Amino acid sequence: MDNASSSLSRIDWVGRSCRLLQATASEFRDTRPFEGLSIGTGIHLEPKTVALLMTLRAGGAQLVCTGNLNSTQPETVEYLRGQGIKVFATQTTDLAEHAASLDAILAEKPDLLLDNGGDLFARVAERPYANLLGGTEETTSGRTRLMPMREKLAMPVLVINDSPIKQFAENKHAVGQSLFESYLRFTNRSTNGKRVTVFGYGACGKGTAACFRNAFSTVSVVDIDPVTTLEAHLDGFVTPLREQAIRSADILVTVTGFPSIITAADLPLIKDGAILMNGGHFPHEIDVEAFRNSPEVKGVDRFEADHIETFHLKDGRSFHVLGAGHMANLAGPRPLGNTVESMDLGFTLQARCLERVAKGSLGAEACVVPVPADIDAMVAGAYLDLAR
Numbered sequence: 001m002d003n004a005s006s007s008l009s010r011i012d013w014v015g016r017s018c019r020l021l022q023a024t025a026s027e028f029r030d031t032r033p034f035e036g037l038s039i040g041t042g043i044h045l046e047p048k049t050v051a052l053l054m055t056l057r058a059g060g061a062q063l064v065c066t067g068n069l070n071s072t073q074p075e076t077v078e079y080l081r082g083q084g085i086k087v088f089a090t091q092t093t094d095l096a097e098h099a100a101s102l103d104a105i106l107a108e109k110p111d112l113l114l115d116n117g118g119d120l121f122a123r124v125a126e127r128p129y130a131n132l133l134g135g136t137e138e139t140t141s142g143r144t145r146l147m148p149m150r151e152k153l154a155m156p157v158l159v160i161n162d163s164p165i166k167q168f169a170e171n172k173h174a175v176g177q178s179l180f181e182s183y184l185r186f187t188n189r190s191t192n193g194k195r196v197t198v199f200g201y202g203a204c205g206k207g208t209a210a211c212f213r214n215a216f217s218t219v220s221v222v223d224i225d226p227v228t229t230l231e232a233h234l235d236g237f238v239t240p241l242r243e244q245a246i247r248s249a250d251i252l253v254t255v256t257g258f259p260s261i262i263t264a265a266d267l268p269l270i271k272d273g274a275i276l277m278n279g280g281h282f283p284h285e286i287d288v289e290a291f292r293n294s295p296e297v298k299g300v301d302r303f304e305a306d307h308i309e310t311f312h313l314k315d316g317r318s319f320h321v322l323g324a325g326h327m328a329n330l331a332g333p334r335p336l337g338n339t340v341e342s343m344d345l346g347f348t349l350q351a352r353c354l355e356r357v358a359k360g361s362l363g364a365e366a367c368v369v370p371v372p373a374d375i376d377a378m379v380a381g382a383y384l385d386l387a388r
Helices: 010-017 019-031 047-058 074-082 095-107 119-126 140-153 164-187 203-214 226-234 242-247 264-269 288-293 340-358 373-387
Strands: 038-042 062-066 112-115 134-137 157-159 195-199 218-222 251-254 275-278 297-303 308-313 318-322 367-370
Touching: 010 019, 010 047, 010 074, 010 340, 019 047, 019 340, 019 373, 038 047, 038 095, 038 119, 047 062, 047 074, 047 340, 062 095, 095 119, 112 119, 112 340, 119 140, 134 140, 134 340, 140 157, 140 367, 157 340, 164 203, 164 251, 164 275, 164 318, 164 340, 164 373, 195 203, 203 218, 203 251, 218 226, 218 242, 242 264, 264 288, 288 297, 288 308, 340 373
Parallel strands: 038 062, 038 112, 112 134, 134 157, 157 367, 195 218, 195 251, 251 275, 275 318
Antiparallel strands: 297 308, 308 318
């Protein structure tokens, strides 16, 4: 009897769990949609991203990769380089260092771009190059950033986050679940009986509010859109005015995609002992730097290993910020991000959209637009076939 065994990594576990990407990679090995093309990527470098990148390479792509602020996992970079993939990325929160990595990607003049937050395409809008066919943008934050640049870009850019699959599978279910899990992972504190305020009631906010309510918290929702606020009210959430929502909260979570949701001007409102965390793509929804520089703050304790900062105010109150205001589910100790299944779906959308752009059938009218409906249907059907 053969008792041989092997020691495998989390990257291996995740890769084997991404069944839809595995099936797509098997097809791509035959069809080779990216033969002769290079793809530049600027997306979180963590194990689930490896499964996507290996799928693209199975389709013939030459890859050149970087990550996002504060989410690059060194073991992922090491793995990719071990596979012969060119990676310009470090685990950094320094904007200049991150910018240098982005510029290094574009210096390679890739034929397609896979962007996350609009970092790459925003540069292309100012410094275009001839061979770029277009690509994809993962996030709502990126779409908001790129919409004013459509005339400058004038190329197909498909927004993954505008797919209904991405909205319910990843944003509603997985982001809510992973932010809730991240609160527990960071703090090791309970949610039972806590008052939680969620800023933003888009798909991510819906999932976040539901997960905390299911964990026996009292959840309030704040949204600038009265129609969305009404939806939250009819879904059974408390919808107080903003000031009261901050004053009452033991836990404040931002998931809006917009900057300056909680700022230094809100310091008088924050409850003693409150915990603040961000789930939006960019680390500007909670203005942590303004907290650090505020004359109302007399000192900051840093729990370095746990990525928690405690801000002490002159009036005796204190509050805590998780992960320096970076996306909490990809920050801090053992950052796992969203569930494998949700990313398997979302990353298959990425692969199929890049395949569509590579075929050259889309024009400038497809600049910063949602995933084509036939791709949504194809991916949904393939996932259901595997699930049955």
